[in-house]
Amino acid sequence: MNDMLNAARRRLIAEYLTALRSDTIPWQKPWKTRAPRNAVTGRAYKGINHLLLDHIANENGWQDPRWCTFLQAKEQGWRIYKGEHAVPVEYWFIIHTEEHRTYSWEEYHTAIENGADEHDFRLRTKISHVFNAAQLDGIAPYLSEEIEINKNAFIDGLIENMEVDYVEIGDRACYVPAEDKVMVPPKEAFLHTYAYHSTRLHELCHASGHEKRLARDLSGVFGSEAYAKEELRAEIGSSFLMQDLGLSYDDRHSQQHMAYVQNWISVLEKDPNELFRAIRDAEEITGYIKKVGGYEQFIEMGDVRGPELSVEAQDPIFSIALHRLADDAEVWLDLPAGDKEIEDTMRSLGIAKTEEGGWYREAFDIPNHDGYPFYRIDPHEDIMTLNVLAKQLSMLNERQLAGLICYADTKDIFQNEALTILSLHADDIPYFTYDHELMQSDVINDISLEERYGMTKAIDTGLMKKLDELQIITYFDFKSYGYGDICNGRVTLYEEGFIDDTIRVSLPETFTEAQVMITDAYEHRYSIAGTDPVSAERLCADIDKLIHRYPDIRNLHYDLSSDHMSFLYEDRSVDVSLSDILERKNGFEQFLVLQPGETNEGCLERSYRKLVAMSDLLEEEQELFLERKEDIRIAGISI
Numbered sequence: 337m338n339d340m341l342n343a344a345r346r347r348l349i350a351e352y353l354t355a356l357r358s359d360t361i362p363w364q365k366p367w368k369t370r371a372p373r374n375a376v377t378g379r380a381y382k383g384i385n386h387l388l389l390d391h392i393a394n395e396n397g398w399q400d401p402r403w404c405t406f407l408q409a410k411e412q413g414w415r416i417y418k419g420e421h422a423v424p425v426e427y428w429f430i431i432h433t434e435e436h437r438t439y440s441w442e443e444y445h446t447a448i449e450n451g452a453d454e455h456d457f458r459l460r461t462k463i464s465h466v467f468n469a470a471q472l473d474g475i476a477p478y479l480s481e482e483i484e485i486n487k488n489a490f491i492d493g494l495i496e497n498m499e500v501d502y503v504e505i506g507d508r509a510c511y512v513p514a515e516d517k518v519m520v521p522p523k524e525a526f527l528h529t530y531a532y533h534s535t536r537l538h539e540l541c542h543a544s545g546h547e548k549r550l551a552r553d554l555s556g557v558f559g560s561e562a563y564a565k566e567e568l569r570a571e572i573g574s575s576f577l578m579q580d581l582g583l584s585y586d587d588r589h590s591q592q593h594m595a596y597v598q599n600w601i602s603v604l605e606k607d608p609n610e611l612f613r614a615i616r617d618a619e620e621i622t623g624y625i626k627k628v629g630g631y632e633q634f635i636e637m638g639d640v641r642g643p644e645l646s647v648e649a650q651d652p653i654f655s656i657a658l659h660r661l662a663d664d665a666e667v668w669l670d671l672p673a674g675d676k677e678i679e680d681t682m683r684s685l686g687i688a689k690t691e692e693g694g695w696y697r698e699a700f701d702i703p704n705h706d707g708y709p710f711y712r713i714d715p716h717e718d719i720m721t722l723n724v725l726a727k728q729l730s731m732l733n734e735r736q737l738a739g740l741i742c743y744a745d746t747k748d749i750f751q752n753e754a755l756t757i758l759s760l761h762a763d764d765i766p767y768f769t770y771d772h773e774l775m776q777s778d779v780i781n782d783i784s785l786e787e788r789y790g791m792t793k794a795i796d797t798g799l800m801k802k803l804d805e806l807q808i809i810t811y812f813d814f815k816s817y818g819y820g821d822i823c824n825g826r827v828t829l830y831e832e833g834f835i836d837d838t839i840r841v842s843l844p845e846t847f848t849e850a851q852v853m854i855t856d857a858y859e860h861r862y863s864i865a866g867t868d869p870v871s872a873e874r875l876c877a878d879i880d881k882l883i884h885r886y887p888d889i890r891n892l893h894y895d896l897s898s899d900h901m902s903f904l905y906e907d908r909s910v911d912v913s914l915s916d917i918l919e920r921k922n923g924f925e926q927f928l929v930l931q932p933g934e935t936n937e938g939c940l941e942r943s944y945r946k947l948v949a950m951s952d953l954l955e956e957e958q959e960l961f962l963e964r965k966e967d968i969r970i971a972g973i974s975i
Contacts, residue, residue, distance in 0.1 A: 348388050349608045351395070356601050371579050375402035375469055376412065383615050385425040386576070392423050393468060400478040402469040414472040422465035431460050487533050487581055491540070494629035500543045509535045511542035513554040518543055530578075537577050537625075541570035544621050552617065561606075564599035568614040573621035580626070 372389040373380045381389055381403070389403055403423075409416060430439045434456055439447065448454055469475050495502045501517040509520040518539045526532040545552030545566065552569070556562025603610050626632070 345384065345608075345612065348384065348391065349604060349611055351391060352611065353601060353604055356604075370401045370582075371576070372401050372403055374408075374466075375404040375475065376408045381425065383619050384612055386619075387572070387615060389423060389425070389466070389468075396468070396470070398468045398470040400469040402475075402478060403466040404469075404472075405464055405466055409467060409472055409475075412475070414474045416467055417471055417473055420467060420471040422467050424463050424465055427462050427464060428459060430457050432456055433458055487529075490581070490629055490631070490634050491533065491536050494540060494625060497628045497630070498540065498543060498549070500540070500546075509539055511539045511554075513542075513546060516543065516546055516548075533581070534574055534578055538570050538574040540625065541573040541577075541618075541621050542566065544573075544624050545569075550617075550620060550624055559599070561599075561603060564603045565610060565614065568600055568603070568610075569617045569621060572614055572618035573625075576618060576622045577625060580622075580631070 371380045372386060372393070380386070393399070393401070403425075404412070404414070406416070406422065430444045431437065432439060438460075439457065444457060447457075469478060495518070501515060503517070503519050504522045505519060507521050507525065511518050518536075520532075520535050520539060523532050526535070542554070544550050545554050552566065553562060554566060556564070556566055
């Protein structure tokens with residue numbers, strides 16, 4: 337699992353623990369809303385993505401359930417407000433190691449049923465980054481369609497179809513696994529409807545774990561770890577169901593669960609991954625209950641209310657600022673008049689329209705601007721509108737389908753890479769890539785204008801030259817981007833999820849040992865092109881010093897925005913700034929980072945486990961490299 341994925345999960349764990357310690361149930365929201373879903377496709381986010389996006393929305397007070405990627409926002413003409421940050425979401429997929437292509441889960445199961453060897457498949461993950469609709473300018477107001485479902489009828493039918501013994505009696509709710517019996521107090525004993533429905537669903541979630549249903553471990557007694565784990569699953573599962581049923585949360589109900597909070601904290605502190613196992617099981621519980629209860633049939637029969645404007649949409653804003661020309665001048669455009677205003681404004685700046693429909697002016701720069709449709713233009717670079725961008729993406733897509741572009745094993749990944757090549761966003765830096773027709777090119781700067789589709793300057797040549805002098809080979813990260821070709825003595829830059837620009841390199845003599853990843857934070861990525869004090873020349877020189885001074889460094893990650901890095905050295909985890917290492921004579925040993933309450937021995941043991949895990953991953957990547965070696969040789973690339 338890559339570091340960004342780990343970071344996303346660590347973030348959810350940390351925020352959940354913080355909420356629980358403050359006696360807050362983090363998966364319960366103080367308002368009624370639909371489950372988070374993609375603003376373009378309408379698909380609901382599942383599992384960890386569901387909870388993470390819900391939690392982030394709750395923390396920020398966003399009541400709009402719609403989310404989208406940077407690329408989707410770009411294609412729809414929506415603009416991300418300056419200073420906004422994306423949220424990572426994870427996607428799992430299956431790849432065939434021989435065919436080098438991804439399989440859907442349905443294709444995978446069909447292949448296995450038809451006799452395919454399961455060892456030929458690998459489970460992979462990739463990270464995408466999404467923004468909430470509240471972070472976007474230009475998106476239509478959220479129109480919520482409230483589907484009124486007869487909750488009593490749904491739950492009564494669920495009880496009947498589950499064939500569980502159900503009684504309303506006494507003053508406490510519980511599920512008795514040995515008797516397969518659900519007991520809840522009578523409806524009139526509850527102070528509000530939410531508590532009644534939620535309690536019934538909660539206990540039915542427990543009942544789903546019976547051996548004749550989903551067969552979970554229900555052996556735990558109150559106060560035990562096993563009991564706390566099962567409660568976590570039932571609580572998250574019932575919260576999913578309440579959201580799907582359109583029931584508003586009542587914080588009085590959460591007080592009934594305070595008795596479990598300390599147990600949940602203990603379980604998650606002991607094993608943070610238990611949360612993700614609980615989320616997985618909660619999704620399974622939710623799917624089972626909706627299927628058995630006939631949820632889709634109730635939706636079809638339901639009373640659809642709406643549409644209603646979200647809170648954010650009630651603010652009547654009818655015009656948007658598209659571009660800040662200077663501190664004292666703004667261009668405000670009404671949405672319907674956008675195209676003409678854009679053209680007039682461009683001409684007033686002395687920027688001419690090209691035959692292809694783009695905008696061009698040589699050696700011209702607009703400082704400190706933000707937003708669509710104007711993009712930062714270095715000398716000799718083009719500006720393109722969304723219409724031109726669509727044409728360029730179509731052209732690139734044709735080349736990808738024809739096998740001319742050497743990466744992009746899925747449509748989504750290819751689109752991200754295409755935008756990386758075009759470098760059209762205000763904060764993007766110029767990029768280049770090789771394709772098969774140019775793989776033999778001897779000089780990096782000889783990449784033609786046509787291959788870069790309108791760009792005339794790729795990236796700071798000093799950086800390219802320095803990396804070439806160091807004889808650094810780059811390769812594609814198989815986990816996230818499928819397979820690619822190794823370009824001997826050449827560098828390929830790529831971007832992950834439109835948030836982090838990375839250079840992933842390895843020294844040729846130690847392919848499976850020394851790795852370097854330099855990460856430029858999104859808001860500071862332009863520094864890599866040499867416009868910030870952190871110049872490409874200085875960066876390359878510092879990396880050169882570091883590698884030669886400490887040849888045993890492994891798994892190095894460097895963040896340009898903070899001049900901070902972390903790496904493994906002699907099986908120890910180090911977290912320190914690059915300038916500290918290079919300026920202090922005694923090296924970086926003093927910066928050994930211990931976790932809270934951790935001994936030196938514990939730190940070494942933790943680092944060793946991390947190193948072993950990394951070695952296993954690198955061995956897998958080396959196997960892939962060897963498998964591809966013959967194909968690369970046939971293609972005429974020396975290695």
